[in-house]
Amino acid sequence: MSTAVSASYRVLVAGSTGACGQAIVQELATAPKCREVLALCRRNVSFPRSDSSKVRLIVLEDFNDLVVEPERRRNKECPLWGLTEVDAAVCALGTTMKDAGGSQEAFRRVDHDYVCGFVKTAIGCGARRIALVSSSGASARSAFFYMRVKGETEDEVQRLCNEHGVALHVLRPAMLLTPPRTSGSRRLAENLAQRIVKTLRLSMGGSLAVSVAQVARTVRVALEEDPTTMAQAYGAQERASQTWVYPSRTIYRLGLGTA
Numbered sequence: 001m002s003t004a005v006s007a008s009y010r011v012l013v014a015g016s017t018g019a020c021g022q023a024i025v026q027e028l029a030t031a032p033k034c035r036e037v038l039a040l041c042r043r044n045v046s047f048p049r050s051d052s053s054k055v056r057l058i059v060l061e062d063f064n065d066l067v068v069e070p071e072r073r074r075n076k077e078c079p080l081w082g083l084t085e086v087d088a089a090v091c092a093l094g095t096t097m098k099d100a101g102g103s104q105e106a107f108r109r110v111d112h113d114y115v116c117g118f119v120k121t122a123i124g125c126g127a128r129r130i131a132l133v134s135s136s137g138a139s140a141r142s143a144f145f146y147m148r149v150k151g152e153t154e155d156e157v158q159r160l161c162n163e164h165g166v167a168l169h170v171l172r173p174a175m176l177l178t179p180p181r182t183s184g185s186r187r188l189a190e191n192l193a194q195r196i197v198k199t200l201r202l203s204m205g206g207s208l209a210v211s212v213a214q215v216a217r218t219v220r221v222a223l224e225e226d227p228t229t230m231a232q233a234y235g236a237q238e239r240a241s242q243t244w245v246y247p248s249r250t251i252y253r254l255g256l257g258t259a
């Protein structure tokens with residue numbers, strides 16, 4: 001079965017309200033080849049900067065539903081009911097130990113269980129190409145809990161994709177640079193720190209940090225272009241059959257010209 005996405009594709013995005021997710025929704029909504037962006041969120045939001053006519057919000061209040069009942073979309077009451085003909089999917093879900101209340105279990109539920117549940121759902125909806133925003137240093141053998149969870153998630157997502165003949169693109173960004181904040185108490189310190197990193201990044205070619213716009217551009221290229229040609233041109237690595245990994249430097253190179 002071909003993993004090429006159709007000339008005019010429909011994409012399901014999880015984590016679409018996050019820093020990366022918002023940039024990804026904006027990038028895809030303005031891509032001529034993209035027909036529709038289905039933004040899966042747990043709350044009602046608007047995407048003011050995107051070509052919003054292409055963005056459709058799907059509100060799923062509890063992402064646990066993706067885990068306990070991946071086939072729930074077959075139920076008429078589920079917001080995902082009847083969702084088919086999705087060509088591609090992007091996962092930019094994630095939390096922090098702080099937001100997870102310091103609980104390793106709660107962190108893993110989002111960064112592993114919800115991600116795998118989403119990928120299963122996306123494949124069930126027909127997705128033939130999947131892009132996963134993971135992290136630099138992800139490894140199931142890492143001594144660090146965060147990196148280990150990210151690595152285990154990558155391995156399980158790869159297993160699911162291979163089982164169904166779906167192409168997988170794993171992005172491993174280093175620190176993420178976000179657009180400057182215009183309000184909030186931590187605005188000044190955060191913006192200053194980001195400016196310093198941004199300057200250092202120029203000399204380190206993306207191994208220290210990449211912007212969310214560069215991540216978003218990489219996602220779009222990964223969904224639209226021929227992976228083998230792109231891997232050769234930008235240094236993405238073929239990790240297994242139909243599975244490509246994009247180290248931070250590759251994301252930086254692919255996203256040159258973005259903010």
Ligand SMILES: NC(=O)c1ccc[n+]([C@@H]2O[C@H](COP(=O)([O-])OP(=O)(O)OC[C@H]3O[C@@H](n4cnc5c(N)ncnc54)[C@H](OP(=O)(O)O)[C@@H]3O)[C@@H](O)[C@H]2O)c1
Nearest residue numbers: 015016017018019020063092093094134135173174175176
């Ligand atoms: N930040 C960095 O420097 C960095 C570096 C390397 C890799 N990464 C990875 O890159 C990915 C994207 O990071 P980011 O900075 O864009 O993340 P972010 O801004 O914190 O956004 C996370 C997204 O996940 C959703 N989410 C979190 N907990 C959820 C829950 N319990 N149920 C449903 N949705 C939930 C959030 O929804 P709400 O808006 O509703 O909360 C949001 O859409 C993550 O996997 C992260 O680990 C981040």
